[in-house]
Amino acid sequence: MGTTQLGTVPEPKYWHLRTVLAEALDTEFAVGEILPNERELAARFGVARATLRQALEQLELEGRLQRRRGVGTTVAPPRLGVDVSTPTHVWPGADQDAWQPRDCVLAPAPAPVARLLETAADEAVHTVRRVRVTHGQSVAAELIYVPSASVPELSAIDAPSGPARARSVLRELRRPALDGQDRAVELGSARADDAKELDRLPGAPVLVVTTRYAVAGRIAAVSVATYRADTCRLTFGESGDLEISDQPQERRAS
Amino acid sequence: MGTTQLGTVPEPKYWHLRTVLAEALDTEFAVGEILPNERELAARFGVARATLRQALEQLELEGRLQRRRGVGTTVAPPRLGVDVSTPTHVWPGADQDAWQPRDCVLAPAPAPVARLLETAADEAVHTVRRVRVTHGQSVAAELIYVPSASVPELSAIDAPSGPARARSVLRELRRPALDGQDRAVELGSARADDAKELDRLPGAPVLVVTTRYAVAGRIAAVSVATYRADTCRLTFGESGDLEISDQPQERRAS
DNA sequence: TAGTGGTCTAGACCACTCG
DNA sequence: GAGTGGTCTAGACCACTAA
Numbered sequence: 001m002g003t004t005q006l007g008t009v010p011e012p013k014y015w016h017l018r019t020v021l022a023e024a025l026d027t028e029f030a031v032g033e034i035l036p037n038e039r040e041l042a043a044r045f046g047v048a049r050a051t052l053r054q055a056l057e058q059l060e061l062e063g064r065l066q067r068r069r070g071v072g073t074t075v076a077p078p079r080l081g082v083d084v085s086t087p088t089h090v091w092p093g094a095d096q097d098a099w100q101p102r103d104c105v106l107a108p109a110p111a112p113v114a115r116l117l118e119t120a121a122d123e124a125v126h127t128v129r130r131v132r133v134t135h136g137q138s139v140a141a142e143l144i145y146v147p148s149a150s151v152p153e154l155s156a157i158d159a160p161s162g163p164a165r166a167r168s169v170l171r172e173l174r175r176p177a178l179d180g181q182d183r184a185v186e187l188g189s190a191r192a193d194d195a196k197e198l199d200r201l202p203g204a205p206v207l208v209v210t211t212r213y214a215v216a217g218r219i220a221a222v223s224v225a226t227y228r229a230d231t232c233r234l235t236f237g238e239s240g241d242l243e244i245s246d247q248p249q250e251r252r253a254s
Numbered sequence: 255m256g257t258t259q260l261g262t263v264p265e266p267k268y269w270h271l272r273t274v275l276a277e278a279l280d281t282e283f284a285v286g287e288i289l290p291n292e293r294e295l296a297a298r299f300g301v302a303r304a305t306l307r308q309a310l311e312q313l314e315l316e317g318r319l320q321r322r323r324g325v326g327t328t329v330a331p332p333r334l335g336v337d338v339s340t341p342t343h344v345w346p347g348a349d350q351d352a353w354q355p356r357d358c359v360l361a362p363a364p365a366p367v368a369r370l371l372e373t374a375a376d377e378a379v380h381t382v383r384r385v386r387v388t389h390g391q392s393v394a395a396e397l398i399y400v401p402s403a404s405v406p407e408l409s410a411i412d413a414p415s416g417p418a419r420a421r422s423v424l425r426e427l428r429r430p431a432l433d434g435q436d437r438a439v440e441l442g443s444a445r446a447d448d449a450k451e452l453d454r455l456p457g458a459p460v461l462v463v464t465t466r467y468a469v470a471g472r473i474a475a476v477s478v479a480t481y482r483a484d485t486c487r488l489t490f491g492e493s494g495d496l497e498i499s500d501q502p503q504e505r506r507a508s
Numbered sequence: 509t510a511g512t513g514g515t516c517t518a519g520a521c522c523a524c525t526c527g
Numbered sequence: 528g529a530g531t532g533g534t535c536t537a538g539a540c541c542a543c544t545a546a
């Protein structure tokens with residue numbers, strides 16, 4: 001038996017369909033244009049609607065399509081480059097950045113966050129919720145967790161809730177000198193509350209950026225920001241003008 | 255009308271199933287354990303197999319499950335933290351890093367890459383392929399594109415192809431002084447060749463890290479690295495020991 | 509060869525948007 | 528109310544793995 005079988009691998013229909021559609025998007029459609037509806041596309045390609053949807057899901061995951069219930073499927077614009085790099089010693093909300101404070105509650109953090117903060121699982125922490133808006137679009141929702149022990153002054157804030165309280169907490173947060181921060185990016189799916197904020201359905205793919213803020217050698221705060229994976233490209237450094245949105249074509253073997 | 259309707263939103267079955275399964279994973283299963291097969295699980299929960307699969311797909315996307323055809327569905331270990339931060343002035347392959355050179359060809363770059371390099375779409379560029387291995391696992395596949403003009407010495411390399419040529423090219427690449435680099439992360443789906451290298455099926459979700467290398471104010475090289483999104487968490491800075499793998503629980507509204 | 513996940517079908521109904 | 532995408536069903540067959 002040969003080592004590599006060339007013609008014997010039957011490509012799944014939905015994968016082939018994805019390729020065909022991707023080429024059509026490049027050549028026959030403009031950004032924002034509406035595609036024929038799923039039932040018509042499925043009929044046109046001679047496949048079941050579920051199969052056609054599998055191909056569309058791929059293209060949506062790659063940021064090339066946008067689908068909205070009740071409206072239709074449109075050709076997505078290139079992904080927005082969103083800068084997530086920060087000066088090492090700057091707290092969130094330090095200056096007029098792109099974030100809009102939404103609310104702040106005092107509640108126990110989720111278990112994984114509590115582990116990062118090295119607090120008891122049931123200890124209440126200040127939780128600021130804010131949303132990042134770029135080009136008129138909500139691209140990220142963030143939760144910032146601050147244990148009371150990190151910034152004692154927080155307990156003196158009297159605004160009961162809402163954006164006002166969130167702003168106060170962020171202001172007080174700037175008191176302690178920040179040693180540094182580090183960051184991790186991973187794939188996740190939007191929880192119900194984030195999905196609503198981002199105008200997506202629950203389960204939509206998101207890029208989760210977890211940041212730890214260190215003060216005096218300890219983690220003083222943790223933020224978990226979820227970015228829309230379909231419309232965003234996270235940039236670090238001065239790479240805001242990067243223009244990679246298309247998938248590279250299939251390469252030829254050597 | 256009230257501002258928030260609590261019981262009126264019928265949660266999709268697959269989403270509810272995802273939650274139930276996620277809790278079961280936390281409490282009843284150990285890492286590596288094999289779940290009952292899909293047909294049995296579907297029967298147990300009284301749903302169609304397709305619906306059950308939708309829930310499993312979510313959990314796989316979140317890195318909590320691993321599914322292998324012919325084998326079964328197992329509980330995934332926490333995601334590997336993979337450091338993707340680099341000193342600003344260091345070329346790839348500069349020292350003994352975790353990458354294994356595979357091959358190098360001289361071929362036209364994909365259109366989006368050519369745009370980044372500011373080369374003609376049909377101009378042949380040196381393309382190094384290498385694979386990143388951590389803990390005995392292939393976690394990323396990378397293509398490094400270097401136009402001949404950037405490093406003239408490359409044309410003198412005589413190794414025809416294979417890892418030897420790839421190593422030679424990476425060695426010559428270190429000649430010009432690197433001004434700096436910048437980086438972007440976005441969601442993509444694995445092409446056939448990358449999927450094979452990463453032991454995944456085509457279309458599997460990947461985190462695409464695009465790096466531009468600047469020399470004398472111009473982009474001298476571009477690398478596109480695709481990381482397995484299911485098993486990897488990309489870390490920047492000293493955050494290698496971050497331990498966020500679970501999704502935060504649903505939070506209570508204020 | 510038995511058992512697993514992966515693909516595919518042909519329907520049905522629902523939730524949402526918009527004219 | 529018409530049209531869209533989202534969810535769901537109950538099957539079928541295929542590709543792959545391992546005993």
